[in-house]
Amino acid sequence: MQIEILELDEGRCRFLLKDASHSDANALRRAITSDIPKMAIDQVEFHLGPIMADGKEYESITPLFDEIVAHRLGQVPIPTDLELMSFREDCVCEGEGCPNCIVMYSLNKIGPCTVYSGDLIPLGHDAFKVKDTLIPIVDLDDGQAILIYAIAEMGTGRRHVKWQATSGVGYKYLPIVEIDETLCDQGMQCVSGCPRKVFDEVDGRPVPARPLDCTLCNTCAEECDQQAITVCSDPRNFVFSFETDGSMTSAKALELALKSLEAGFEEFARMVSELKAETL
Numbered sequence: 001m002q003i004e005i006l007e008l009d010e011g012r013c014r015f016l017l018k019d020a021s022h023s024d025a026n027a028l029r030r031a032i033t034s035d036i037p038k039m040a041i042d043q044v045e046f047h048l049g050p051i052m053a054d055g056k057e058y059e060s061i062t063p064l065f066d067e068i069v070a071h072r073l074g075q076v077p078i079p080t081d082l083e084l085m086s087f088r089e090d091c092v093c094e095g096e097g098c099p100n101c102i103v104m105y106s107l108n109k110i111g112p113c114t115v116y117s118g119d120l121i122p123l124g125h126d127a128f129k130v131k132d133t134l135i136p137i138v139d140l141d142d143g144q145a146i147l148i149y150a151i152a153e154m155g156t157g158r159r160h161v162k163w164q165a166t167s168g169v170g171y172k173y174l175p176i177v178e179i180d181e182t183l184c185d186q187g188m189q190c191v192s193g194c195p196r197k198v199f200d201e202v203d204g205r206p207v208p209a210r211p212l213d214c215t216l217c218n219t220c221a222e223e224c225d226q227q228a229i230t231v232c233s234d235p236r237n238f239v240f241s242f243e244t245d246g247s248m249t250s251a252k253a254l255e256l257a258l259k260s261l262e263a264g265f266e267e268f269a270r271m272v273s274e275l276k277a278e279t280l
């Protein structure tokens, strides 16, 4: 199993998974979706009662139920650095909550205004300042205010989708587009007919220049009067793509997913060897 990166930027990755089975590809998809650790807000404490600011009394109320505000905060991407943070249940504090496993945020706004994700202030390290600062949380009217303390901790998508670091995780078989030159009459129906513009006209002949963009829709083969085109898929090679939610780079997400997959295989091998030892 090999990986060849096709496109890689901060939040998006597209790669070729070579010499793999469908089960391998699906295992990697599930690891990218569910096994990458990331930080997310899990506890939100709302201040109750009046809030005094600028000599004026504000009511600590918003147009949304507290549960909805907490739910929205839970989905704000929190910067994740596994060098700094560990899972709360595995931490030396034994789950009590300490700077190694939780990050506290405060949010203090008075209306009228829109409260954004960028209004979350980390209490401690600035590295945990939210990067997507313009995610709207709630609108406050005149006389309304919100004061909360929120706690973020590490988790994975297996526990709740708010700990899912990636989205749009998908793959397809590597498309193989071939033109039989002995049948091709250079009618160029494939060049104009392909909805993904896979073909280019080069020196008066159609050439499948971008086969990776093919969606196997077979329109080119259907459009070709001479039946010169065959479109099929390679069952051992896959084109993968995914995006991250901004809590980490796409390269880091892929690295963590592969590590998780490797750890899973090692654990499975250990269990099988133990089973063998028991039966002998």
Ligand SMILES: [Zn+2]
Pocket (backbone or CB within 6 Å): 088, 091, 092, 093, 094, 095, 096, 097, 098, 099, 100, 101, 102
């Ligand atoms: Zn701790």
